[in-house]
């Protein structure tokens with residue numbers, strides 16, 4: 001954040017971390033510590049394709065092994081910052097703020113202290129900017145193209161703005177410097193908290209955990225697809241063997257139970273006995289591998305909203321398509337369970353709901369046992385459902401401003417152009433230029449590209465980063481719909497022949 005000093009380098013951060021008891025193993029004095037390593041398990045490294053700065057294994061690590069301990073005294077929580085009486089007195093005068101607003105204000109308060117903050121070496125290494133949805137401007141929001149994503153972005157921006165307005169009186173009371181009173185500072189703090197806090201049992205806002213927040217994300221891949229597979233297994237068994245009954249008496253209640261248990265699994269947590277945040281290896285790692293942490297189960301839109309990135313292969317991604325009100329009312333499935341899975345397969349609940357909805361009202365009761373056990377009702381019903389699903393996906397894709405091919409071309413021109421002017425030249429060959437033109441106009445760059453040495457402002461570069469993320473997100477969204485269309489035609493082929 002500020003000028004480099006003795007703590008300004010990442011080595012400085014790690015030295016400070018070990019001085020305050022953050023450790024991955026006891027380091028003996030006769031074992032010199034690698035300057036980028038913490039002790040004997042982890043080192044800070046750069047992983048360009050998986051989150052940039054992250055933690056790597058300095059030796060082979062075994063799954064379940066304790067790899068990092070961060071003592072409670074090192075955690076930045078609202079409680080620990082509030083040991084400052086000036087702050088706690090001010091907070092008492094503003095009792096209506098929620099826990100995340102308090103932590104946001106605490107973070108800015110510590111930033112305002114500069115070198116006097118006990119977390120100064122840590123605060124200096126926080127990212128200077130973020131790409132979470134609350135930071136998306138009008139252009140990047142529109143680039144998401146899909147109503148649901150645009151709506152989520154609008155809510156995120158509005159929520160952050162209103163939280164900032166509510167917290168201003170507290171920050172003025174605390175006599176924050178003018179630059180820390182701005183929305184820009186607030187949204188930065190809010191993004192820091194959204195993308196870096198870890199769960200603690202005593203404060204729903206969580207904690208900032210020096211070094212522990214350097215782990216990049218690994219999706220909980222197997223578990224949810226196991227749940228999906230269970231659903232698909234139930235439905236596909238009946239499709240492939242042609243039988244209309246299903247002997248497996250696993251119910252959706254069991255599936256939901258499994259789901260909630262999987263969601264509880266984490267590879268790090270605060271441990272009362274150790275009075276520390278403890279992290280365990282979630283897999284076996286070879287020396288040099290990046291060591292990852294599962295932050296939870298997120299769709300790509302949720303990852304973008306809370307963390308500012310997406311995964312190209314996200315086993316927990318979901319795409320929601322427009323359904324007629326009668327589909328929702330035909331079953332007791334929640335709306336959230338009616339989606340298309342990342343690999344294009346309809347969710348267990350979506351398939352079941354469509355099967356029931358496609359059955360005449362009068363016959364629904366007699367087929368309910370089949371539907372709820374995931375079985376096909378009849379070949380005709382299945383054909384109707386698959387055609388409807390496929391047509392709906394086609395309809396959604398047709399209504400979006402660009403195709404997946406257009407998006408892929410645009411993205412590759414962004415990635416492969418040596419400089420900005422080449423990018424502008426290359427995009428002149430694209431059939432859809434509206435988006436590029438809007439970008440150039442918004443950033444006053446329309447006539448600048450005759451000069452090949454054009455230097456992009458920081459603001460323009462940040463918009464481009466978010467634009468790229470929006471394009472990547474919409475490509476993934478469209479890919480799921482295309483995969484669903486392929487899935488439907490496979491099933492239709494097997495039923496019609």
Ligand SMILES: C[S@@+](CC[C@H](N)C(=O)[O-])C[C@H]1O[C@@H](n2cnc3c(N)ncnc32)[C@H](O)[C@@H]1O
Pocket residue numbers: 049050051052053054127195196213214215216217218306307308309310
């Ligand atoms: C808790 S921090 C992890 C450390 C972070 N890379 C850093 O340099 O401070 C979370 C942020 O790291 C990035 N990140 C984490 N996992 C990622 C992944 N699998 N792919 C891309 N970015 C990731 C995102 O920017 C996210 O908001």
